[in-house]
Amino acid sequence: MSNKRIESMTILDSENYIRFLQDPKTGFYVVFDGRFNSSFYARSYKAAERKFWYLVTLRDSQTLRILDNWILVKRSGQYIVLNPNGARNYFQTKSSAEKFMLLGFYKSKDQTRR
Numbered sequence: 001m002s003n004k005r006i007e008s009m010t011i012l013d014s015e016n017y018i019r020f021l022q023d024p025k026t027g028f029y030v031v032f033d034g035r036f037n038s039s040f041y042a043r044s045y046k047a048a049e050r051k052f053w054y055l056v057t058l059r060d061s062q063t064l065r066i067l068d069n070w071i072l073v074k075r076s077g078q079y080i081v082l083n084p085n086g087a088r089n090y091f092q093t094k095s096s097a098e099k100f101m102l103l104g105f106y107k108s109k110d111q112t113r114r
Helices: 003-007 045-059 094-113
Strands: 010-015 018-022 029-033 038-042 062-067 070-075 078-082 088-091
Touching (some): 010 045, 038 045, 070 094, 088 094
Antiparallel strands (some): 010 018, 029 038, 062 070, 070 078
């Protein structure tokens, strides 16, 4: 993606190196990570917004555990579980966050086996 193309897009939100953009030519939403020069395209605003906040949360956090697409991070004294659909759940203790993450992971695996 060229700099001119990025500059032609509308900025919807921005956090340090991560930009949430809309391409006026195609109507697609774009999440651009300038630090790693990577981008994510989506037709849906919701999908792009989830990806944007996912990247922002990861950038500002200490990653403690990754299980498939479930991620446990610590940020400002809170424990955050990021699940595969982009939702964030906040916890005060690491043990309650790990328990939630493991139950969610195994529940999703059990549903795919049926």
